[in-house]
Amino acid sequence: FSKVLNQTFILLLSMAQNGYDTIKQGNLDKLHNLISLEEANNRFTTFCRRYLNKKGYGYFDKLGPMYYIVEMLEKIADQYKYFYRYLLDFGKDKIVVNKELLSSFHEINIMLRKFYNVFNRFNPKIISEIKEDRDAIIKNLIDISSKIDKKQDIVMYHHMMTLTTDIFSLLGPYLILAIKGHNSIESGAQ
DSSP, X not given: OHHHHHHHHHHHHHHHHHHHHHHHHTOGGGHHHHHHHHHHHHHHHHHHHHHHHHHOOSSHHHHHHHHHXXXXXXXXXXXXXXXXXXXXXXXXXXXXXXXXXXXXHHXXXXXXXXXXXXXXXXXXHHHHHHHHHHHHHHHHHHHHHTTOOSHHHHHHHHHHHHHHHHHHTTHHHHHHHHHTTOOSGGGSOO
16 A cells, blocks of 8 residues: 555656646647656545545544545546646647746645655644745735736636635644554554
8 A cells, every 4th residue: 555655646746847847848748758657647536535444544533534635636636637737638739838837846846745745754844834825826826826827827727726726625634643643654554
């Protein structure tokens, strides 16, 4: 379980970072490869859910929070896939990405990496940083929204807002696990 869960995180981080790099470079054709990574994410998260259903996750009160985290990792990968698919469909007319939105996308991906790091090693400072990051990203996106007039930017804005709130929503169940003695991926089911 712990190895597959870790692979799920690594795959998601790769989807995020490589997507940012691809969009920044303007070579949207590479997004096709990243969209296919979502299928691997589905396989990993399906394995994790089955494992949790059959074997649990340490004590029973850890099962719900861990199941929610696995579900959200699958949902977040879906959101990246939808975002990239939209860019590919829209990009036939050579998409020009709003630099402020691209900067927010980079910050969202940093927030995801921070969650992965704190999930592997409890650190209250990083948990606070994730909350601060969420607040700053949301504020920035709201500020940007008043300047958005192109359909592509509105759709990108929506995906970024969703990614930000979904990634942040991982903290609640993680904190329940941390209170119950979870300090890393390795501490629950093996």
